[in-house]
Amino acid sequence: MKMVWRFLDTGPLPAANNMALDKVILNSLRCGQASNTLRFLEFSPPCALVGYHQAVELEVEEEYCHQQGIEINRRITGGGNLYLDEGQIGWEIFAHKETRGIPRNSEDMCRLMCEGVVIGLAKLGVEARFRPKNEIEVQGRKISGAGGTEMGNAFLYQGTLLIDFDVDTMIKCLKLPINKFDDQQIQTFRRRVICLREILGNLPPIPVIKRSLADGFAESFKIHLEPGDLTQNEKLLWEKELPRFQSEEWIRGKRPKLQGSSLSVVDWKTRGGFIRVSVLLDPTRHRIKSAVITGDFLAHPESSILDLEAAIKDSSSHPSDILKTLRHFFAVNHIRISGVEPEDFHQALCLAISKAGDGQGQPLEDAGRMEAKFP
């Protein structure tokens, strides 16, 4: 007999309300006052969200957001900055850790959570796949990202699905690994994400999309979803928690002291063409926060460079670690790029990291470019 999970569709809400409700439902599950739950959520007004451990000032273009009425808030889950407007759907799984079949390993868990979205998209005729560490991609381009957290014996895994997305506003309101004065880089970045409208042309009605996703999760977890509502206790606690999630203390936290953010762009010439590497580095924690790799080389498989960007995101910026990551990635994924070796990417990344880490990294909007030639 299939396990019954609660199904909630809480509709459009301000960011703080959604963030507070995440904590409330998670707590409810921890206390044994609710069953495993699938929630769909939407945001209105639009918002920029940072991950639990991120610093707002390093991730969000605050002035632009204030001018445009875009809310800023902090998630209780991990992961990076993101922009959500009214057209997107968020999905959340609240479950007990002991739920049969839930992996203990966080990476395996993420793969399982994303599987429901992949199945749901297939029901809409969209072929999607999970891309480590936490993304779902279509045609090599990101359509959903995910992150999670835990409280006692309960966990929350959440993600977003881009339905009809305004990429230009996202580029303006988030700090990203691109020079925003460089049209070519902006074009390149636009091609890194994709939404359902772009794939399908005509969008199915939102209820149809939600139904497909819900069916995808039900199939993936082998569960029956029962439409439900918040309990009385959840409603009371939600009201009580809301002021905290609206406060500057929550949104800003105290995190910048052990973080940094520096962008640098490097061109590296190889036998097979030039590589342009744009790296957003956290020099304090020695991490590549994210990177965008472009150039005039020909990569096979075609999506391999986007997969490579995902593989080095949030990875160590130590040269030996980067080389290890690159060699492993090329070997496992059978990447072939005529005239370009893993070592070329290594050189380009190390040069960009060195530039950013030496204090040569510039404020994001002013990021310059350094050129180097293959000997």
Place this chain on the structure above:
Amino acid sequence: MAMGHRRVPEGLLYDRNHYWVKVAGREASIGLSAHGQHTIGDILYLELVSPGAMIRKGEGFGSIESSKWVGALIAPVTGVVLDTNREVEASPGQINVDPYGQGWILRIELSDIDELKLLMKATAYRQWVEEQINREHQEEGAI
């Protein structure tokens, strides 16, 4: 257990949340076991309570993030924090690299020595981890 991520050194005490405790008189160092850090994955962020704070067995003393996952750090014993590992706070990946050495998390003054009796010695912990791994393998495919 030959694999590095299942290494369980003798002389330390362990709990079921995969923390190790190294006792020296009334003081103890605390860190994550090799299996614990392996389960968590590549650690990106670590946020700890400050020196002077009281941590209580079974309650949170900070947060940890890996693979977009934020987890709570749960104290294996009760005590007052004497020192936190600032290098690990700035570079949490050190826990993955050297969980029993440079990756130590904090040092406390123990409030209740008797709590140590509730922790497992290396042999018992090793056996418990094996049981957990076997159980998880059996559950694979259940969903």
